[in-house]
Amino acid sequence: MLLHFYKMTGAGNDFVMVDNRDLSLSSVLDRETIEALCDRRFGIGADGLIAVEPSQGKGGIVRMRYYNADGGEAEMCGNGARCFGNFAAALLHHDKTAPLPFETMAGVVTATFEKDGNVTVNLTNPHSMQLFVLNADPTVGADVHFLNTGVPHAVAFLDKLEGLDISRLGAYLRYHEAFSPKGTNANFARILSPGHIAIRTYERGVEDETLACGTGMTACALLHAVLTDAPSPIQVDVAGGDTLKVGFQRTGDRFTDVTLTGPADLVFTGDIQI
Numbered sequence: 310m311l312l313h314f315y316k317m318t319g320a321g322n323d324f325v326m327v328d329n330r331d332l333s334l335s336s337v338l339d340r341e342t343i344e345a346l347c348d349r350r351f352g353i354g355a356d357g358l359i360a361v362e363p364s365q366g367k368g369g370i371v372r373m374r375y376y377n378a379d380g381g382e383a384e385m386c387g388n389g390a391r392c393f394g395n396f397a398a399a400l401l402h403h404d405k406t407a408p409l410p411f412e413t414m415a416g417v418v419t420a421t422f423e424k425d426g427n428v429t430v431n432l433t434n435p436h437s438m439q440l441f442v443l444n445a446d447p448t449v450g451a452d453v454h455f456l457n458t459g460v461p462h463a464v465a466f467l468d469k470l471e472g473l474d475i476s477r478l479g480a481y482l483r484y485h486e487a488f489s490p491k492g493t494n495a496n497f498a499r500i501l502s503p504g505h506i507a508i509r510t511y512e513r514g515v516e517d518e519t520l521a522c523g524t525g526m527t528a529c530a531l532l533h534a535v536l537t538d539a540p541s542p543i544q545v546d547v548a549g550g551d552t553l554k555v556g557f558q559r560t561g562d563r564f565t566d567v568t569l570t571g572p573a574d575l576v577f578t579g580d581i582q583i
């Protein structure tokens with residue numbers, strides 16, 4: 310069959326977007342097909358695939374299904390959610406002066422559309438904050454923080470991000486026994502100034518560095534806020550070159566009203582035989 314797709318990028322984290330509101334694609338979007346579509350040499354090439362599906366009556370207008378490049382489904386994707394907001398708004402002819410709530414495996418997420426073209430998503434409340442003192446790799450150091458911002462994230466704060474072997478260090482944390490059996494995404498953050506950090510991320514299910522990771526940058530920003538008492542919002546420089554904004558309400562180490570704001574752009578559309 311011929312699959313019509315839209316290729317989008319959220320600050321360099323890129324996705325194949327498909328319209329599955331009639332669920333006609335459900336029988337063909339299996340793990341192998343999604344992996345093939347995301348392959349950078351033999352397919353369209355992307356960090357993941359995102360499908361618009363009908364609401365399950367859980368508070369959203371539609372439902373977002375997120376699949377990593379390896380074809381495995383994940384609970385949430387922050388950059389993908391921002392792209393989903395623009396994609397679903399276009400499909401639904403949604404009035405962008407109004408928020409667009411949609412369902413994810415992590416809960417209901419709401420997209421709002423900024424005048425400058427950026428998209429803001431309200432993320433589900435983060436949980437499971439923990440400090441792990443690992444028998445660590447000397448580069449990563451001992452203290453590794455953990456926070457689930459819809460998906461699991463390990464965070465190491467380092468003095469330098471340039472020249473890091475992200476593939477090796479990322480895989481070390483991603484597969485560390487402390488985070489088994491589901492594993493975790495691995496983030497490396499550097500404080501540039503109070504309230505301004507830079508990050509690099511190795512993503513679970515991509516099994517490599519991505520140019521941005523929305524839930525990852527959110528985890529790093531919220532941990533920075535707890536560790537330094539920095540107020541909302543936190544500016545985050547990502548490897549793809551963009552600076553995104555993380556907003557929140559904080560009481561101690563508990564967060565509500567967490568938002569992620571940044572670009573969500575269409576790159577091209579096309580058809581591919583699957």
Ligand SMILES: N[C@H](CCC[C@H](N)C(=O)O)C(=O)O
Nearest residue numbers: 383386387388460522523524
């Ligand atoms: N790879 C992640 C899901 C996508 C997260 C990332 N692309 C984002 O923007 O939040 C995981 O398996 O937990």
